[in-house]
Amino acid sequence: MKDQVLKVVKIGGKLIEDKTKFQEFLKDFSALGGPKILVHGGGNFATEMALKLGYKTKMVDGRRITDADSLKVIIMTYGGLINKNIVAKLQALGSNAIGLCGADGQSIISKKREVKEIDYGFVGDIERVNSDFISSLLNQQIIPVFSAISCTKEGELLNTNGDSVASEIARAMSSMYETELYYCFEKSGVLANAADNESVIETIDKSKYRELLDEKIITDGMLPKLHNCFQALENGVSTIFLGNSALLQSKTKHTKIVQ
């Protein structure tokens, strides 16, 4: 089966918020040939919904603290509204999709994050991806669409970092397929100058990565994203691409991450 290329695509929250760009992205995703998997974030939808419901969103170091109310909102918005709407839109584009969270078919099993300095609440760190179940869907020409929710072995739903969901799925599937990982987000890739969307660094290998870390060019949200990327490359994923919604059709400059 290793002769087939599997594409695991993560779409970031800010792209989902922009209706036009999101629809373009789904068209491009739908047009991709071969087996593929979509992982989505949820952007501000959960925050907005929590606000409407009178729940306060607690953040520490740019990370959401997931209390019981937040988890409820995340399951409703990411696991329900956004996930099912993506599936329906893909069906409209002729792509047979299925919307999943980690509890479905025990697809993404996690462990609740231990409380150290910060109690992140109902947050999961992924332990195991059920690659057999996911490949059984792919073999039926069905496109799995994952919201970033995992589940413990004991059946507890947990909020999970979307980038990690994508990279862990890609890692697990790489034993069966040649696997490419795509991170689509609001920028054109990893930027040499954060203020200049044209300053895309086109290729990053391990030595370039260390250089960029030393020069503090990689900061904030890009830090865990690139850390995830190199972990995935070390664990079987062949190539990783970062870029905007046009990335899937290679219409624009983007960043390619290689070992």
Added chain:
Amino acid sequence: MKDQVLKVVKIGGKLIEDKTKFQEFLKDFSALGGPKILVHGGGNFATEMALKLGYKTKMVDGRRITDADSLKVIIMTYGGLINKNIVAKLQALGSNAIGLCGADGQSIISKKREVKEIDYGFVGDIERVNSDFISSLLNQQIIPVFSAISCTKEGELLNTNGDSVASEIARAMSSMYETELYYCFEKSGVLANAADNESVIETIDKSKYRELLDEKIITDGMLPKLHNCFQALENGVSTIFLGNSALLQSKTKHTKIVQ
């Protein structure tokens, strides 16, 4: 495959609202042997959520009118919160479940209800159930858990009557399995006297059904439920059972519907 008995179980909204009874029901459901499918309503969760969000729920003749806001709430609560929580609870009980709406794997294709006297809004009438896809899950020992949401061929999500979802799934699956349909709700079955929960009519066949209709013993919500039942029996479903949450373990009196 017809030697296998498939159980299609619908659980009503009011049972889901009662945490203790709901957990008991899930234990009983989890303990059922053989292939099985769960279909759930959502009870007052959608109405409560709509209220919290400041949306008004419009009812005509006891039926919810599904405007765009209501549909959003239904997808969030039934398709997200309730569906994923049921799946997680089943996983906790050792049952490998998957949460689906009609858009997932094109499992339940419907048509938007035509506007005649009443415009029901975003409401679907089922046209086709994807029995091949559902049986592929059953063959993997996975339990499909359906929220009462269907999808048009054009990819539009629609609110759908939960009893109809259950009976249409049972009808479609009856070409592959001997199929039994279970309606679990807050009463002990079809009652001869609505005020007396002990007055269960234990068996209803077609002539008894006509009699009960003539005597106006079957009224309100029981009318479409029994209409669905006899349609299902005429289309391949072998037996239908109606009763409370203990029905699955045959612990209490219940109603059996036969041709």
